[in-house]
Every structure is written in C-alpha cells, then in structure tokens.
Amino acid sequence: MRSSPTILHLDMDAFFATVEQASKPSLRGKAVIVGGLGPRGVVATASYEARVFGVHSAMPMAQARRLAPNAAYLVPRFALYRSISEQVMGLLRDLSPLVEPLSLDEAFVDLEAGGTAWDERSARLAGAKLRADIRAVTGLTGSVGLAASKMLAKIASEQAKPDGLVLIEPGTERALLGPLPVRTLPGVGPATGDHLRRAGIHTVDELAEAGEDELVRLLGKAHGHALYAMALARDERPVVAERETKSVSVEDTYDVDIHDRVRVGAEVQRLADRCVRRLRGAGLSGRTIVLKVRRYDFSTLTRSETLRGPTDDPAVIREAAARLLESVDTTGGVRLLGVGVSGLADYTQEDLFAQAAGVREDALGEEPEAAPAEERQTATERRWPAGHDVRHAAYGHGWVQGSGLGRVTVRFETPGSEPGRVRTFRIDDPDLEPAEPLPLVARRPGASERAEAGGAGSAGP
Numbered sequence: 001m002r003s004s005p006t007i008l009h010l011d012m013d014a015f016f017a018t019v020e021q022a023s024k025p026s027l028r029g030k031a032v033i034v035g036g037l038g039p040r041g042v043v044a045t046a047s048y049e050a051r052v053f054g055v056h057s058a059m060p061m062a063q064a065r066r067l068a069p070n071a072a073y074l075v076p077r078f079a080l081y082r083s084i085s086e087q088v089m090g091l092l093r094d095l096s097p098l099v100e101p102l103s104l105d106e107a108f109v110d111l112e113a114g115g116t117a118w119d120e121r122s123a124r125l126a127g128a129k130l131r132a133d134i135r136a137v138t139g140l141t142g143s144v145g146l147a148a149s150k151m152l153a154k155i156a157s158e159q160a161k162p163d164g165l166v167l168i169e170p171g172t173e174r175a176l177l178g179p180l181p182v183r184t185l186p187g188v189g190p191a192t193g194d195h196l197r198r199a200g201i202h203t204v205d206e207l208a209e210a211g212e213d214e215l216v217r218l219l220g221k222a223h224g225h226a227l228y229a230m231a232l233a234r235d236e237r238p239v240v241a242e243r244e245t246k247s248v249s250v251e252d253t254y255d256v257d258i259h260d261r262v263r264v265g266a267e268v269q270r271l272a273d274r275c276v277r278r279l280r281g282a283g284l285s286g287r288t289i290v291l292k293v294r295r296y297d298f299s300t301l302t303r304s305e306t307l308r309g310p311t312d313d314p315a316v317i318r319e320a321a322a323r324l325l326e327s328v329d330t331t332g333g334v335r336l337l338g339v340g341v342s343g344l345a346d347y348t349q350e351d352l353f354a355q356a357a358g359v360r361e362d363a364l365g366e367e368p369e370a371a372p373a374e375e376r377q378t379a380t381e382r383r384w385p386a387g388h389d390v391r392h393a394a395y396g397h398g399w400v401q402g403s404g405l406g407r408v409t410v411r412f413e414t415p416g417s418e419p420g421r422v423r424t425f426r427i428d429d430p431d432l433e434p435a436e437p438l439p440l441v442a443r444r445p446g447a448s449e450r451a452e453a454g455g456a457g458s459a460g461p
C-alpha cells in the first residue's frame, strides 16, 4: 500500500435531490424526494431535509410518502444529472488520467498518478481545490475522502458528508476501522452482513479477531481471504480507468428447443447464478446485465439493462435477467440462452439492493406519477411528470408540481430566480409545452464572451 493519502474519492451530496433544489428555488431547504413514483417505485435520492424523517435511498416510495407526506416528490431528470456528471468527471480528469467512476456522482482518482499530489499536504490542497471548482462549475457540493487506499478513501468521503473533506492519515487506518460496522467494508452487502451477524461478528475489529480461517469457513475462500485483508486495512486495489475484461458471461445451448416459458425462466435464473459465481470468482461486479436469446429460427436477440452502480448480488442480477426475459417472445422455442454482466468494476456499492426492488433508470424516467386507481392516467397526463421542465407562452419557464384530473399545476421559477408562483392549466393547454432543463449556473460573462469570440472567429470574415 502506498504511504501517502493520494487516493481521492469524490461523492456528490444527495446528488439528484441537490440538483433539483438548485433548479427549483422554492424547494431549497425543503424535503425533496426523487425516484420512481409508480406503484413499484423506489426512492433514488432523498435530500438531507427528507432524511430527517427517516427517508433514504432504496426505500419503497409508498413508505417514504407515509414518513414525509409533505415532501416534494419528483421524477428523475437523468439527462440533466448526466450532463452535470460529465462536468464533474471532467474536473476529475484534470487531476489525473486514472479516474474510476462508480456511478454518476461518485469516482476514485489516483492523484499520485496524475502528479497532482505526493504527500498529505498536497493531497489536502488538491481535494480542497476540487471542491471549490465543483461548486464554481456546477453550483453543487461534493464531499472528498483522501487516504492511501480505495477502501479508506471511500470511508473518508462518507465521514466528510455533507460538504466536507476528510483525510485519513496513513498509520491510523486500523484504529479508525476497528469499531465500524462490518457493512462499512467493500463487498459486505446486506446478505453477507446478516450472515456475519448470525456468527456474532458486528464490527471490523471482530472480523479481524475471527481470523482468516474462520472467515473462509463462513464465506468461502475468495470472499473470506479478501474480507480478512480489508479488516486489517490492507487494500491494494489500484484505481483503474478502464478495465481489461469488458464482460463476464455464460451461456447454454439446448439439444432440444425449450418451449415451456416456466422452464425458460428457470434456465435464465440458473445462468444468472452461474454468471454471478464467475463474476465473484474474478473479484468483479458490473453495472449492465445482458440477456441473450437464440430462438428456434436462429434469430438471436440481446436485451440489456444498466443499473445505477456495479453489483455482484445474485438477487439483483437474477431479477434484472428475469425482467429482460419478459420483453422477449419465446413462444416458438429457444435454442440458446445466455446471461452476462458488463460495465465491470472491482467495487460494489452497498445500497444496490434498491435495484432488486425496481430502481431502474429507464423505468424511473418513464413512470407516470402515482395516482389513485380511479384517476386513470391518460397519455396526455403522462406528458407532465412531476418535476420536469415546461414552458408557457405567457409565463415562461417552470416545472410541473403535479398533474391529474385533466389539470397540470406549474411553478414558474428558474435556477436564478426568487421562489416562483404556482398556476394551474388544462393538460391540453396549447400555450404549455415540455421544455429542456436550464443550466444551474449562469455562464460567467467571461466564459460566454470567449465562446462567442471563438464562434465569430471561425465563421466571421
């Protein structure tokens, strides 16, 4: 392990919710919950104000509504989150060529490899400057952890939240890790956590005391060895910008075409489990689940689904594969089935059981707002997801506060305005149309002048 705290972990604070608060002045300082608002919806992100009520990511939306009935409930605007994420990742790549994104709002950076930092002082300066730059460019806050390993950098950024910086001095790692719950360690998800708890192991110290042999007996060889090393704060995993192995997959060809839909489903589950074993064997996890189906007529289809972050959880991968199978017509019979995982990382996010419960990027984006059964939604009402941008011919830019019963309520405000007024329209009002999100930070005069000058220079006389 290196001797200086030059691995940086950045995690934006309550990312989706903070973006919404920055966009919508009336929601600043208020409880904001972003996620799927349909019947199977799950919380993607809750603002810090909403967390006070006990709402957290991965919680079923119905439960969140009981805990925080007065919060603002919004459908994610992924295109906007992605564009802000690109700005942030660009700032990270200015620090080092070795940037390893874990999700839209989280990444590791090897500062030493970029020549940006080589000791404690230079690392702290780089982290502080990064936080200032992120705020200047995006208007948002991110928390930074600095340590000599990935595991500890991530723990440090968690401790820094919100809007802070924590540096773990080399030599203090074991004392710091010891009293923390085992779930703090990478690779300890809910299932492994339960398993260890039943064996009486709650803290990292207890994990280290249990000893390597006992952990191998409890968790298997690969996982047991890895976890024991982590418990001793030994983590040699490098920051990897791009992985050599692009995917892990397994497939089976059948001698006789399978016609029975139930049997096809069972085969897919079995392949998903095999794929997970292979993934875990290589110490990897991945974000994109791929299903391959060759039908009786040799036509081959692939379907894929990308999760919010990497996982190696068999339940998550099984559920994703089953969902993908739902979209494939197998009535004529199936000759070959395959399940694969790509978008690989050697780190698993801890809260990804959310994905088993249906947080899917595509589904989140399209789900209509929850409405009582008697208020059946029409296609027109689905045009107005809560939180999305609109433009009115007379009143200008606003966002949908709610819709139903043929009406849509719009709050007219922009990132730079005062909190705005609410007005209600018929959903088919010809003056109202969906709009693109506005930038959170008004372009500085200098920046826009430069851009204009560049444009004029290339096209001008």
Ligand SMILES: [Mg+2]
Pocket (backbone or CB within 6 Å): 011, 012, 013, 014, 015, 105, 106
């Ligand atoms: Mg975050």
